[in-house]
Amino acid sequence: MRIEAGCCQVYLAPDPINAEIVKDLLVDHGHEAYVRRAYLWGGVGELPANVYPSVWVPLATAEAARKVVRAFEADTLDKAGDWVCPGCGEPIEGVFAACWRCQHERPNDVARR
Numbered sequence: 055m056r057i058e059a060g061c062c063q064v065y066l067a068p069d070p071i072n073a074e075i076v077k078d079l080l081v082d083h084g085h086e087a088y089v090r091r092a093y094l095w096g097g098v099g100e101l102p103a104n105v106y107p108s109v110w111v112p113l114a115t116a117e118a119a120r121k122v123v124r125a126f127e128a129d130t131l132d133k134a135g136d137w138v139c140p141g142c143g144e145p146i147e148g149v150f151a152a153c154w155r156c157q158h159e160r161p162n163d164v165a166r167r
Contacts, residue, residue: 080123086111142155
């Protein structure tokens with residue numbers, strides 16, 4: 055966790071798009087949030103410094119903001135939508151609506167994301 059002048063980094067993003075998504079999520083939850091280093095991201099691999107974008111909030115709201123970020127990360131990493139094809143038994147990632155092997159459609163009882 056980085057702290058600078060009354061603000062705290064709550065999320066280190068892989069790219070500017072994810073940084074903006076998390077910032078907007080925090081704002082929707084009533085937090086003041088902003089993105090730093092969004093324009094340096096193009097130098098990833100070329101610049102010797104950390105150029106990944108990050109989301110910052112005031113130190114006073116950092117712990118509550120981290121809870122929102124953790125919930126976001128848990129949701130994006132959730133594998134509950136994965137399913138096993140009833141036709142051939144192949145494990146299928148949740149983003150797919152049909153089995154790649156036998157084209158059997160996803161069962162209705164599996165949550166769609």
